[in-house]
Amino acid sequence: MTVRVVLGVSGGIAAYKACELLRRFTESGHDVTVVPTASALKFIGAPTWSALSGKPVATDVWTDVHAVPHVHIGQQADVVVVAPATADLLARAAHGLADDLLTNTLLTARCPVVFAPAMHTEMWEHPATQANVATLRDRGAIVIEPAVGRLTGADTGKGRLPEPAEIYELVRGLLDRDPDMTQDLAGRKVVVSAGGTREYLDPVRFLGNRSSGLQGYALARAAASRGAHVTLVSANVTLPDPAGVNVVRVETTEQLREAVVGATATADAVVMAAAPADFRPTAVSEAKIKKADDGSAPAIELAQNPDILAEISHDRVREDAVIVGFAAETGDATGSVLDLGRAKLARKGCDLLVVNDVSGGAVFGSADNEAVVLAADGGAVEVPRGSKTALAHVIWDEVARRFAG
Ligand code: CTP
Numbered sequence: 001m002t003v004r005v006v007l008g009v010s011g012g013i014a015a016y017k018a019c020e021l022l023r024r025f026t027e028s029g030h031d032v033t034v035v036p037t038a039s040a041l042k043f044i045g046a047p048t049w050s051a052l053s054g055k056p057v058a059t060d061v062w063t064d065v066h067a068v069p070h071v072h073i074g075q076q077a078d079v080v081v082v083a084p085a086t087a088d089l090l091a092r093a094a095h096g097l098a099d100d101l102l103t104n105t106l107l108t109a110r111c112p113v114v115f116a117p118a119m120h121t122e123m124w125e126h127p128a129t130q131a132n133v134a135t136l137r138d139r140g141a142i143v144i145e146p147a148v149g150r151l152t153g154a155d156t157g158k159g160r161l162p163e164p165a166e167i168y169e170l171v172r173g174l175l176d177r178d179p180d181m182t183q184d185l186a187g188r189k190v191v192v193s194a195g196g197t198r199e200y201l202d203p204v205r206f207l208g209n210r211s212s213g214l215q216g217y218a219l220a221r222a223a224a225s226r227g228a229h230v231t232l233v234s235a236n237v238t239l240p241d242p243a244g245v246n247v248v249r250v251e252t253t254e255q256l257r258e259a260v261v262g263a264t265a266t267a268d269a270v271v272m273a274a275a276p277a278d279f280r281p282t283a284v285s286e287a288k289i290k291k292a293d294d295g296s297a298p299a300i301e302l303a304q305n306p307d308i309l310a311e312i313s314h315d316r317v318r319e320d321a322v323i324v325g326f327a328a329e330t331g332d333a334t335g336s337v338l339d340l341g342r343a344k345l346a347r348k349g350c351d352l353l354v355v356n357d358v359s360g361g362a363v364f365g366s367a368d369n370e371a372v373v374l375a376a377d378g379g380a381v382e383v384p385r386g387s388k389t390a391l392a393h394v395i396w397d398e399v400a401r402r403f404a405g
Contacts, residue, residue: 011039
């Protein structure tokens with residue numbers, strides 16, 4: 001089915017990034033109508049929007065009046081995405097102004113509306129902007145948290161437009177899952193860990209593992225698309241930052257522990273999708289370890305790392321928080337994959353354990369996953385082979401059920 005997308009563009013330097021977002025929508029077969037503001041055209045001209053969308057472009061309500069565009073564009077949309085949304089646009093939208101074609105469209109649209117704000121940190125943090133964002137969210141709009149990074153000049157901070165590919169993924173994920181874009185995790189704080197930790201032997205060598213971070217990133221994206229405030233603790237992952245997600249980068253298990261334990265204090269849910277290294281060298285050489293002339297290899301003494309999942313599950317800061325672990329099992333002489341999963345669930349003390357059968361290394365780096373979600377109350381949900389995004393949503397469904405219950 002062709003989805004009718006209205007792409008609103010307001011007047012910020014990030015308007016140029018909206019060209020790529022537009023391309024992503026059109027190349028995926030969507031019907032896109034671009035509605036720029038007059039200020040947006042100072043950054044990127046109408047011919048660019050028109051050529052890329054294959055449609056005429058107007059900023060005011062006086063063009064093609066006979067077609068009543070100020071009403072029809074909004075009424076006919078399946079989703080409205082405003083990227084970038086400036087402080088001014090957010091203010092006008094929050095107050096219901098209708099002084100150009102985009103603000104008229106926002107008032108007539110009855111479909112989901114997604115704002116991707118971009119502005120300087122001071123403008124984003126200003127109480128006026130924050131109040132406008134809160135108003136828009138209260139009314140059901142999805143306002144993506146801006147990314148942290150380089151701003152217009154040499155300065156950095158929060159306020160950057162998330163990467164267009166990630167805005168596209170978020171909107172597509174929302175549409176695929178639920179055309180109404182239900183925000184059932186709105187107001188919830190969640191922490192997701194992803195990737196694999198590294199334990200250094202010397203400045204160039206480390207012990208690591210095969211975790212790609214794909215499942216953790218899918219979980220973070222899925223939670224953000226359902227309205228959660230997401231902190232993603234990312235260990236050595238090279239994937240782009242998901243839109244609207246606060247990404248904290250770590251390398252070692254101890255750094256992962258510190259970040260997860262710190263964020264857990266206020267979290268409604270924690271999902272440990274990361275693969276922390278269980279062992280670390282007892283000593284890290286400051287200089288690169290050299291090969292010995294006699295052909296001998298150095299013996300590496302290892303110490304066990306803390307078990308983060310067990311720690312946050314057994315010493316709960318919040319009794320009502322939902323804690324989810326992952327278990328990669330192959331099954332052995334002592335039990336099947338599920339037997340080992342049940343035993344691990346009890347040992348770790350978490351509420352849910354997502355058990356993957358990793359015999360043959362099938363899951364690592366793959367876009368697909370297949371799992372059983374075991375619950376501490378005895379329940380089990382089998383998730384057939386499918387995308388990591390689909391599994392992520394099943395996990396959040398289970399978490400959301402526990403919030404509701
Ligand atoms: N985990 C953790 N801290 C560690 C190791 C693992 O928090 N030091 C978490 C993982 O993020 C995952 C879960 O524990 O959610 C299961 O990890 P796994 O490696 O399968 O479990 P182990 O406790 O290492 O058990 P095993 O003895 O099977 O290796």
